[in-house]
Amino acid sequence: MSHSTVPxxxxxxxxxxxxxxxxxxxxGPPRKDDRRxxxxxxxxxxxxxxxxxxxxxxxxxxxxxxxxxxxxxxVVAFQDYDPYLSDNGFVAIFQSPWVGVEQFERIFADSDxxxxxxxxxxxxxxxxxxxxxxxILLALLINSIVRPRVRxxxxxxxxxxxxxxxxxxxxxFMQIFGGAGVIAQTLRQHGVDGFDLxxxxxxxxxxxxxxxxxxxxxxxxxxxxxxxxxxSHDLYEAAAMDGAxxxxxxWHITLPALRPVIALLLVLRVGDALTVGFExxxxxxxxxxVEASDVLDTYVWWNGIxxxxxxxxxxxxxxxGVVGLALVLTANKxxxxxGEQGVYKK
Amino acid sequence: xxxxxxxxxxxxRRSFLASTAVATAxxxxxxxxxxxxxxxxEGRKEGTTxxxxxxxxxxxxxxxxxxxxxxxxxxxxxxxxxxxxxxxELKTSVPKKLGxxxxxxxxxxxxxxxxxxxxxxxxxMNEAVGVxxxxxxxxxxxxxxxxxxxLASTDIPDVVVVPGWNLMGKIPSAVNAKFADLGPYISGxxxxxxxxxxxxxxxxxxxxxxxxxxxxVPMPASYVTDIAPMYRRDLFxxxxxxxxxxxxxxLSWAKEATDAKSKIWACDDMKWSAFNFYGVFxxxxxxxxxxxxxxxLVNRVETDEYLEALEWTRKLYAAxxxxxxAVSGKAGGNARNRFTAGQSLVFNDNISAWWGSVSEQxxxxxxxxxxxxxxFGADGGDPTLWAVQPANIFTFxxxxxxxxxxxxFLALCNYCAAPYGTKxxxxxxxGVEGTDYDMKKGMPVKSTTGVNEVNGAYDYxxxxxxxxxxxxxxxxxxxxxxxxxxxxxxxxKTSFFGLTVTEPNRWANLADNFEQLEDDVVRGRKKISDxxxxxxxxxxxxxxxxxxxxxxLLDDTGSAN
Numbered sequence: 067m068s069h070s071t072v073p074x075x076x077x078x079x080x081x082x083x084x085x086x087x088x089x090x091x092x093x094g095p096p097r098k099d100d101r102r103x104x105x106x107x108x109x110x111x112x113x114x115x116x117x118x119x120x121x122x123x124x125x126x127x128x129x130x131x132x133x134x135x136x137x138x139x140x141v142v143a144f145q146d147y148d149p150y151l152s153d154n155g156f157v158a159i160f161q162s163p164w165v166g167v168e169q170f171e172r173i174f175a176d177s178d179x180x181x182x183x184x185x186x187x188x189x190x191x192x193x194x195x196x197x198x199x200x201x202i203l204l205a206l207l208i209n210s211i212v213r214p215r216v217r218x219x220x221x222x223x224x225x226x227x228x229x230x231x232x233x234x235x236x237x238x239f240m241q242i243f244g245g246a247g248v249i250a251q252t253l254r255q256h257g258v259d260g261f262d263l264x265x266x267x268x269x270x271x272x273x274x275x276x277x278x279x280x281x282x283x284x285x286x287x288x289x290x291x292x293x294x295x296x297x298s299h300d301l302y303e304a305a306a307m308d309g310a311x312x313x314x315x316x317w318h319i320t321l322p323a324l325r326p327v328i329a330l331l332l333v334l335r336v337g338d339a340l341t342v343g344f345e346x347x348x349x350x351x352x353x354x355x356v357e358a359s360d361v362l363d364t365y366v367w368w369n370g371i372x373x374x375x376x377x378x379x380x381x382x383x384x385x386x387g388v389v390g391l392a393l394v395l396t397a398n399k400x401x402x403x404x405g406e407q408g409v410y411k412k
Numbered sequence: 413x414x415x416x417x418x419x420x421x422x423x424x425r426r427s428f429l430a431s432t433a434v435a436t437a438x439x440x441x442x443x444x445x446x447x448x449x450x451x452x453x454e455g456r457k458e459g460t461t462x463x464x465x466x467x468x469x470x471x472x473x474x475x476x477x478x479x480x481x482x483x484x485x486x487x488x489x490x491x492x493x494x495x496x497x498x499x500x501e502l503k504t505s506v507p508k509k510l511g512x513x514x515x516x517x518x519x520x521x522x523x524x525x526x527x528x529x530x531x532x533x534x535x536x537m538n539e540a541v542g543v544x545x546x547x548x549x550x551x552x553x554x555x556x557x558x559x560x561x562x563l564a565s566t567d568i569p570d571v572v573v574v575p576g577w578n579l580m581g582k583i584p585s586a587v588n589a590k591f592a593d594l595g596p597y598i599s600g601x602x603x604x605x606x607x608x609x610x611x612x613x614x615x616x617x618x619x620x621x622x623x624x625x626x627x628x629v630p631m632p633a634s635y636v637t638d639i640a641p642m643y644r645r646d647l648f649x650x651x652x653x654x655x656x657x658x659x660x661x662x663l664s665w666a667k668e669a670t671d672a673k674s675k676i677w678a679c680d681d682m683k684w685s686a687f688n689f690y691g692v693f694x695x696x697x698x699x700x701x702x703x704x705x706x707x708x709l710v711n712r713v714e715t716d717e718y719l720e721a722l723e724w725t726r727k728l729y730a731a732x733x734x735x736x737x738a739v740s741g742k743a744g745g746n747a748r749n750r751f752t753a754g755q756s757l758v759f760n761d762n763i764s765a766w767w768g769s770v771s772e773q774x775x776x777x778x779x780x781x782x783x784x785x786x787x788f789g790a791d792g793g794d795p796t797l798w799a800v801q802p803a804n805i806f807t808f809x810x811x812x813x814x815x816x817x818x819x820x821f822l823a824l825c826n827y828c829a830a831p832y833g834t835k836x837x838x839x840x841x842x843g844v845e846g847t848d849y850d851m852k853k854g855m856p857v858k859s860t861t862g863v864n865e866v867n868g869a870y871d872y873x874x875x876x877x878x879x880x881x882x883x884x885x886x887x888x889x890x891x892x893x894x895x896x897x898x899x900x901x902x903x904x905k906t907s908f909f910g911l912t913v914t915e916p917n918r919w920a921n922l923a924d925n926f927e928q929l930e931d932d933v934v935r936g937r938k939k940i941s942d943x944x945x946x947x948x949x950x951x952x953x954x955x956x957x958x959x960x961x962x963x964x965l966l967d968d969t970g971s972a973n
Contacts, residue, residue, distance in 0.1 A: 148917065149564035150586040178925075236743050244744070245736020246675060246755070254673050259732070265739045267937060352741025355932045356925075373921045374560050374581025 143169055143381035162377075169381035179382070181357050182365035185271070189342040189361060192275045198335065200279055201286030202328065206320065208287060209294045224284025232345045235281050239273070240264055264350070267358035277346065293327040294320065329406035337394030337409070340386050362386050460699075460913040461621045462969045469595045469626045470618060471603030476611035478503045479833030481879070483893045487900025488635045488799065490878035492893035493832045494886035496855045499845070505608055505834040510823030511542025512816055518545055519562065520573040520807075520872050521552035525864075533843040533865040540839055541827045543820045547869055556580060563590055570813050571821055573872040574628075576697060576804035581921060584914045588623030591808035595626045597822055606826035608836075613877050615910050616803040622912055629825045630803035631871075634878045636896040636903055637694070637797055640763040640784035641685045647757055655785045658792030659689055659724050666733035669757055677735040680747045680759035683725045683934055688787045690721040691796035698915065698923070699908035700801065702962050709907070709959050709966070713926055713947050720790065722943065725934040739935055752780070763895060764880070767888045774885075784895045787902075797903040802910060807872050825874030832881045840870050841881075855883055907971050908962070919958045922950060 106114070145162040152158040173179050204224060211217040227235070241247050245262035253261045263273060301319050310318065344363045351359045360368070362382065370379020394409070401408035461469075483492030526549040527533070538544050548569055550558045556578040562568055563586040574587065596602075603610045613632055620628035643655065653669060656662035666678035687695060693712035694700040701712045712718055728734050735756045737744030748765070750756045752773055761769075763784060773780035789795040809821045830836030838856070842849045848862030858866065882889045929946055932938040947955075 148582060148585065150582060150589040153590075154566045155564040237745070240737065240740065240743060240745070245739060250736065251673075251675065259672065262736055262739070264743070265736075265935070350740070350743045352931055353739065353743050355935070355937045356928055357932075357937075369921075369924075371560070372556065372580070373924055374583060375921055 140380055140384050142377050143384045145377055147377040147380070149376065165377075169377050170385070172378065173382055173385065178356060178360060178369075179365060182360040182362050185358070186340055186342055186361040188271055189274060190339045192271055193278065193342060194335065196275050197279050197283065198332070200283040202290055202324065204283060205287040205290035205294060206316065208291060209320075221284075221287075224287065226284070227281045228285035230281065232281075232349055235277055236346070236349050239277055243273075265353045267354040270350070270354045270358045274343065274346065274350075278343065289327060289331065290324060293324050297323045326406055329401050329404065330409065333394065333397040333401050333409050336397035337390060339393050340390050458914050458916050459624075459965055460908070460911040460969055461624050462618070462911055462971065465624075465969070466618055466621060469599045469621065470614055471598045471610060471612075471626075472601050473612075473614050474604065474607065474610040476505070476608065476831050476876070478505065478831045481832075483890065485878070487897045488903060489893050489896035489900050490634045490880045492889045493879060493881035494883060494889045496883035497833045498854060499838075499851060501833075502835045502838060503833055504836075505830045506827050506836050509540070509542040510606070510826060511820050512823075513542055513544070514816055514820050515544040515546065516571055516817060516820055516824065517548060517569040518571040518573070518873065519548040519550065519569040520869065521555040521575060522549035522868055523552040524867060526869070527865045527867070531865045532847050533862075534869070536839060536844045537827075537870060540836070541824050543824050545824065545873075549869070556583075559583060560586075563587075568810050568812075570817055571807060571809050571873070573805065573807050576801065576806065580924075582917060584622070584920075585917060587627065587808065588625075588914065590811055591622070591627045592811045592813055592818060593625040593627060594620075594629070594809070594818070594822070597818060599626060606822055608826045608829035608831070608876065609822065609874065611831065611877060612829060612875070613802070616877075618910050619801055619803040619912050620806060622806075623914060628806035628808050629822075629874055631805040631807075631875045632803050632878050633801070634896050634900075635799040635802045635905075635909070636900045637688055637787070637800055638762050638764065639684045639688060639760050640766075640895060641682070641758055641787065642751065642761045642766065642769075642782055642784050643758045644751070644754065644781070645783045646779050646781040647754060649781075657788050659686075659788070659790060661792070663724075663727060663731065663733075666728060667731055670731075670733040672732070675755055677756050678733040678758060679728065680735050680750060680756045681725075681738045681741075681934075682728055682734070682758070682760060683721070683930060684760045685787070686721040686725045687718075688797060689795065690717040690724070690790045691798070692717045692721050693906050694798050694800050695927075696804065697801050699911060699913035699962075700798070700906050701923070702908060702959075703798075703906035704966070709963050711955065711959070713923070713943070713950065717790070719940055719943060722930060722933050723940055726936060726940075729935055741931065751782075758785075763892055766892055767882045767885055770885055770888055783891055786895070786898060795899075795902050797899055799903050799905045799909050805872055807874075821873075828870050828874035829876050831876040832879055837876075842866060857884070907966055909971065911969075911971070913962075913965065915958070916961065919954045919961075922954050922958065926950075 112119070139159070142159060142162065144164060144166060145159070146165050146168075147159065147162045149155040149158050151161045208217060208220055208224075211220060230238075243249060243263040245265065247264075250261040253259070263269060266273075297319060302315055305315050305319060340362050342361050342363075344361075344367070347359050347361055347364050348367070351364065353359075363386075366379050366382045366386070369375060370382060398408040398410065402411070479493065479497065481491035482494045485491040526547065529547060534545070534547070552575075555575065559572075559574065559578055560581075560583065562572070563583065568590060572591070574583070579587070598606065598609060609629070612630070615635075616630045616632035617626070620626055620630040622628060647653075648655065651669070653665065656665045669678040670676065684695075692715065693703050695712065702709050703712075704710075729739065735744075735747075735750050737750060738747060738756075747756070747759050748761065748769060751759045751761075752769060766782070766784065769782060770780070787795045787797065807825070809818055813821070827836055828840050830840065838845075842856050842858065843862050843866040845851070845856075847859070848866050849856045849858045851857075880889050880892045926946065929938065929943060933940060933943055
């Protein structure tokens, strides 16, 4: 809270750090934390910021109702929850028997769960290595297009697949790479049988990543383009004057300008590491089998929601949440060590 | 127009095929029920009801003989009607409007795009029944996901349709907890107030007993297997193929008929038919998975026939005679489209979908022709077929509904259960004359409006005894009914046929992953030995306990046969 951008009285007391604490007439004797709070009591600060607080209230309420209160529902992970014990699903929570960590034991004993964990991490790393750099490259490419009309068309073409549903994307890939697709039929005409990329469990992870790149890489360039547009042209001109070529300018001006954004997105991506796709994988589940296609989210859906085993689903979700939290904290720490802002700073 | 089928349209059928094995079935009734549960609404939570206990709550059967079918029901088949009835000769089965004018919210699955709520067909139906029905149609393919959430909430619709294949996990206990007992309104002779419901066969009503109470109005269906191997008769004739008569012959024919270069494959995924060829116990309803063999209850997954059927299907895939898109399962698209496009020559379908494919293609390809071929036995002789449940879609009314609402619900069901040859049937099945259909050469023909509006909604709220009535394609009607009769002659019943069994919650998910495993095995991703391993895991994780539980159930209640 100390980095508030709102102008406030006696900010120098905070920024100087060592400045002597001057007691305020209205707040009585100085308090211990006055230095950190700019010397104002809670009541005064409240009064000063009340308009701002009021404005954040709706958002806070939403987060409370939809994000924080449901967290309490995780309690069913330690129960054998049956929503039909009572007419009211919430009341049923209180009536369901406690089973301790039994649900977790069941999960850890399930080989399918470990397949799902493995697939999740494999897909995450593949996406990180293959998917993550693509929007950056595309943004650099788009940025180098000078004619506005060409640029607009290129951008539109790249954004478009983002708005296709996964069903459509998978169907398009089927028509091209499937066993009865364009490539397979062309090969067959020339005596080569058996081409089918859509049903091969070994290469499935690459297929999924490529589908994802095709669908969403274009959309991902938006943030990078915004960052690029803020780079001053003077820098490029100055560098050019000094004899820096295309590559040097990119290396020394463009990329450093993108660095904070890249770091931020990377941290966010790592925090989301365990979310590697859902509908896309569910759709192709039968094509390659559970072992190749199940990730944590689909595992939870299939075993928990679909079979009405809510406690099991909640336990699996809880595991995912805890691991995700650990990952985001680690990534943020690493970002700090690299001298970047990361997602937040204390 | 065969509301008695589980599958009004292609997508529904697919979802049916996809989900039946997992779908747990659960069904009927239980032990010394009535005596045990006094006046409690809850009834029993597990088990089934049959015999004397069932008789006490089943409605009295009073046959209806409005129009004699051209092809009478035999061997468990539906009755067939091939002729259109002139408007002037239509009978009246509901002389007095039974509805009170009250409102009912009905949640039901819908395959396709639901029409607007205020269309002429719905208005006419509501007016005729005397109940203001408001439809809450949900996508049939993902209905199971909605159902769980809706039932767990405090605010459930007045009337809820539950397909049997959606009775998974804890849904059966929800059914027992949330839905009203219809017994006080229709048990025994009380049903005579609703003559069309009285004409619903008792074996269908028996399926409506959930947790010891008559809770559901069932949709009656033929108990002959509903999965038929359909083939392109036109293409078979053109190429001079004869219909295969054994699994071996099928495989060798398939290798000959597949011409991948020209985008023609012999078949689609044949797993469900393979189960029939090899005489595997039915996969649609979990209680039917069990059968008494030499004094011991045996589950379908434990049988050699089960493994043989999977192995044969695997050979088809390995021989590359299966359409490659079928390998992809859901992602590969619709099997029926591949069939009608001529890319596959044989595919599994619900027998009742025959008419849908033919009538759809009639306007596009004049020479399109298809038929179901007879299921053959594993050695090429007569097959051993097992009966499926005589009703597998259920309509319930909420426990919170008022007495008047329950009566209105029954009035609605009575109207929709009107048999062929009545005015009520014509309105329910064809809609409003002049708007939804016109009489052309004595034949009712749906208009575009009719095709869009009269499409699925009132299919689940009451149905007459199983029938097939397609006057526009009499040869399809004949084909379906005669196929059922021929197959019905080979059909036997497993121990829990006709019963709705609610399994204890702790074992409800035990067999959920077998269907996925089957799909992996036939596609060559897993081995038969993996199935054997899964079966031994299943036994030790509760399969053997479940066997004992079912055995006790059988000893206590007896079978329905």
